[in-house]
Amino acid sequence: MAKPAIIMKRLAFWLNQPVTVLGAAGVALALGASGWPAVQSLRPIGDLYVSLLQMVVLPFLLATIPLAMRSALAGATNATLIRSLLVWIGAAIVTVAAVGALVPLIAFHFLPFDQATIEAMGSIVGGSSGQADLEFSLDNNALTLLGAAGQTGVLSLVPSNIFSALSADDTMRVLVFAAIFGTAMTICERRSGRSFFGALQSLHDTCLLIFQWLNLLAPIGIIALIAPQMEVLGPRVYIVLAHFSYIFFGLSAVILILAITILAAVLRQDVPLTFARFSRPLMIAAATRNTLACIPISVETMTEELHASQETTELYIPVSFATLRFGTMLHFVVATLFVGALLRHSFSVSEVLTAAVLSVIASFATLGISGAAALAPLSGVLRPLGLPYELAFPLLVIIDPLVHMVRIMLNVTVNCMIAALAGGTQDRELAQSAELQAAE
């Protein structure tokens, strides 16, 4: 009787090992690069895995956010914590935007585009039959951007109907509701002594258990989600967009490594071990291409494995994952300088600053949208600089499946780093709590 249980336990142990997760990513890349058409048949499995993860995200947010709000409002350190979070968020935004602007500016100067690359890019823009960029009417203001997604921005994040927001899987609105609800429930609890925070804690633990089960399927999910994406892209895309790819992926790798190293140092963890433990949220980020789906595993990794402050992590990670898109900031600023270099545009200092600032602002305009539509706010960065979005979109959209993976990985890692920098370790949290109790 005990034998199957032991086997299951060992299997679970191995499936959760970083080497298994990274191995799955390696298999996915190899399958994708093979160009084997049967790889596409893995898509339904990947979609099923994403659905399973997303299924638990909303209940998890509804439980975690009110609990985190209660914890934050109860703690005497909350003002210091929020100040600290704001400082680190500001520092991270400035660093990402500055690095994203300066490195490509120098790199594109020394990496001019050859004629063959420009020709290949022109073919991508117009397809094989020289498709037009846009259609417009001379006599009225009708405009159709051919192939480009429509504009979307930060629009009413407050849900008028929470049940409608829940049924529409509108995570941003649910998050806003959960934060307001958590605050109100904490105040009610103080006044009347009654609340159902106990029930929410139980819901939170239940969701985490389901995520632990789903983590066992992570290697299969990673293969089934990454391989078809890679197979669709094909090697030609990387050759054509080599300039952009080298710089964006290179910069992303540097930021990821730096962020995890800082995280390890702040949490006083062994650096290689932190990399290994952090590989699971990173691979889930790459596979699902959904920052919100990474919330539970990131919270679990940060609190259970890396021993980051529970209060800070549980408050900051859900909110920041939904709002702060460091990957998008970097993507937009690199893309702007790439399009400028392609058109032989010489950027002035003020234009580089404008590109960086507008990229940060435009990243907030991608909230609540995903896929190719998330590229639409890039027009708000390019056009004020006199650069054509119609040229950028067809070029960037073909490489977006891969860039999207990296964007989500950056969102997850940089936000986890900020949580660690602001909140510190659980030991520090316990010490502060003890000091507070002693003072009382």
Next chain:
Amino acid sequence: MSPRYRRYVAISFLPALCVAVLSAFPFASFAEDGSNATYDLPAIKSAGILRVAITHFDIPPFHQRRPDGNFIGKDIEFTKELGDALKVKIALVDSSPTFDAVVQTVAKGHADIGISKLSQTYDRLAYVRFSEPYVTLRHALLYNRRVISGLSNGGSPDIALRQFAGKIGVIGESAYVDFATADYPKATVVPFRTWEATIDALKTGQVDVVYRDEFEVRSVLTHDPAMHVLFGAAIMADRRSFLAAAICDTCVKLEEFINYFIAQHPRAYSLDELLTISYLN
């Protein structure tokens, strides 16, 4: 009448005589049978030849001269089939150096019809008749991306394209001179001898926009994809070129015949089909 006076009379009548002789050519068949009817289908059928004016330069895939001297292309197929329907032979008159010259060739009676990817325009209708359109193409612009993005003030490029007041390149003596002048009254319309020269002017910055139809614009980008990086293409959804045969001004019956022929042989060329033919040849 004195000899001197007779000489004056003779000199006075000489130009009129010349005009009468020149203009008699297309109406020769009527003069022979003594009919008062104007030149039209019966005369063409009786001559057994339909004279078709085309441009001297190639317009692939509409018409193109092969190395052996024969012509190929969609317009050539059209005229051959029309000739079969009329039961007459086709004589191509390929001396016109411009599109307007094709119309003038027909207007002056040196050809019965003109069929060289001709667009109907108000000016041309003053000289010739036009058949029903056999192909309709939307107008299109090829523009310098940086210039137009700069003029759009942070908006989409259609804003600058709609109100463009810079230099627009077109083929001289083509319908697009008229279209550009009408659609862009504030712009300076710069005519060039050929389409290739117009595109070169765009590349070298002599003009910021060139104006023609969707087929030609896309054809340029298909043949030279590198251009699509620096230059954008915009389709004007509410401006169309109706490609039709120019028909001699007196040829009412011929026009009826050609319209009936077009209705019987619908030529719904798809743009992609035209582009494919274009670069296969």
